[in-house]
Amino acid sequence: MKLSFPLLLFSTLLFIFIALSVPFAAGRKPHVINFRSRNLFPESFTWDPKSQHFIVGSTRHQKLIAVSDAGVVESLITDTSLPENSSFLGLTVDRYNNRLLACIHRPPSPESPTPFNALASYDLQSNRRLFLSPLLDEIEMVENAVANDVAVDFHGNAYVTNSGGDFIWKITLNGDVSILSKSKAYKSHPVDTTTDYHKCGLNGIVFSPRGYLLVVQSNTGKLYKVNVDDGAARAVILNRDLTAADGIAIRGDGVVLVVSQEKLYFLNSNDGWGEGGVYDETALERERFATAVTVGDERRVYVLYGHVMKGINGNEERDEFGIAEVESEKESEEEPVWLYILIGIGLFIFFIWRFQMHRLVESLNKKTV
Numbered sequence: 001m002k003l004s005f006p007l008l009l010f011s012t013l014l015f016i017f018i019a020l021s022v023p024f025a026a027g028r029k030p031h032v033i034n035f036r037s038r039n040l041f042p043e044s045f046t047w048d049p050k051s052q053h054f055i056v057g058s059t060r061h062q063k064l065i066a067v068s069d070a071g072v073v074e075s076l077i078t079d080t081s082l083p084e085n086s087s088f089l090g091l092t093v094d095r096y097n098n099r100l101l102a103c104i105h106r107p108p109s110p111e112s113p114t115p116f117n118a119l120a121s122y123d124l125q126s127n128r129r130l131f132l133s134p135l136l137d138e139i140e141m142v143e144n145a146v147a148n149d150v151a152v153d154f155h156g157n158a159y160v161t162n163s164g165g166d167f168i169w170k171i172t173l174n175g176d177v178s179i180l181s182k183s184k185a186y187k188s189h190p191v192d193t194t195t196d197y198h199k200c201g202l203n204g205i206v207f208s209p210r211g212y213l214l215v216v217q218s219n220t221g222k223l224y225k226v227n228v229d230d231g232a233a234r235a236v237i238l239n240r241d242l243t244a245a246d247g248i249a250i251r252g253d254g255v256v257l258v259v260s261q262e263k264l265y266f267l268n269s270n271d272g273w274g275e276g277g278v279y280d281e282t283a284l285e286r287e288r289f290a291t292a293v294t295v296g297d298e299r300r301v302y303v304l305y306g307h308v309m310k311g312i313n314g315n316e317e318r319d320e321f322g323i324a325e326v327e328s329e330k331e332s333e334e335e336p337v338w339l340y341i342l343i344g345i346g347l348f349i350f351f352i353w354r355f356q357m358h359r360l361v362e363s364l365n366k367k368t369v
Helices: 004-027 308-313 329-334 337-368
Strands: 032-036 045-048 053-056 063-067 073-078 087-094 099-106 116-123 129-134 147-152 158-162 167-171 177-181 202-207 212-217 222-227 233-235 248-250 256-259 263-268 277-283 290-295 301-305 320-325
Touching: 045 087, 045 290, 045 301, 053 320, 087 158, 099 147, 116 147, 116 158, 158 202, 167 202, 202 248, 202 256, 212 248, 248 290, 256 290, 277 329
Parallel strands: 087 147, 147 202
Antiparallel strands: 032 320, 045 053, 053 063, 063 073, 087 099, 099 116, 116 129, 147 158, 158 167, 167 177, 202 212, 212 222, 222 233, 248 256, 256 263, 263 277, 290 301, 301 320
């Protein structure tokens, strides 16, 4: 009996664990956060793992807010020194230096025919601005230049996409600016000029832990892998174009997430992004206009519903916006597999215990006889 008891105990505990886990895994609903902020119309957001909240920018105001997982809103940064009518576009947290990096853009106007583009760095401990680095083309001024999104590497170097000029700026930890990549690859694919986004080129950008950049191009649906040392770029061979691609993020398991107004793409690669593929896509609420994707706590994937086009048009007032967790249907179907494996192990142990008990009973019977 002493040999059988540990097996019996382990088997019992295993079955209890499985019984509790299966309903939880099957019953969890995606996390939805509705928050209120007057006329925010955010285009960008990011997750701050240290403070455990989202940081959300505005296209109408020169401010950034913090949004908790319960939808509680707190004012984080208000930077009135920025040019009037500036917007916060791309955002990312530099977790190694506890900074927030933000792309600043002011479109041209009759009063200011030249657009303003810059990268702002804010200390997340004090919320003090560390620098504001204007972003220019070293060769020529680009009238439709847009500092759209930002990524950061392990050394604090930031990389910003120019959606109008199809190139990438590099900004050092101290705020020094140069142009990293003006690859011909960005101009090598046809653009459908009938689409609303045909003038929007390089857009979402993310730094891979393996040491390179991945960048999406809205007007071609292409994904590029970019070398951070020399700016060399090549298009990743995909099984389909990423139509109207906007924001991009990388999950901890290496899955790349690309958001558009209508869907979230789930991509993976087996060769370090020489080739890759879309293995699932999830439909989004088109009228709410998703523009950004980020990875939150426990590798959960979230998109931002900012109604941004209505905000840019300037003809609507709005208070409520949303952050929604988005799941891959295919991954959700695969999640219970590990539970079934545990059930199999539990059954195997149970039958071993039964077999041992049977042998023990036979042995006792023989001794009794």
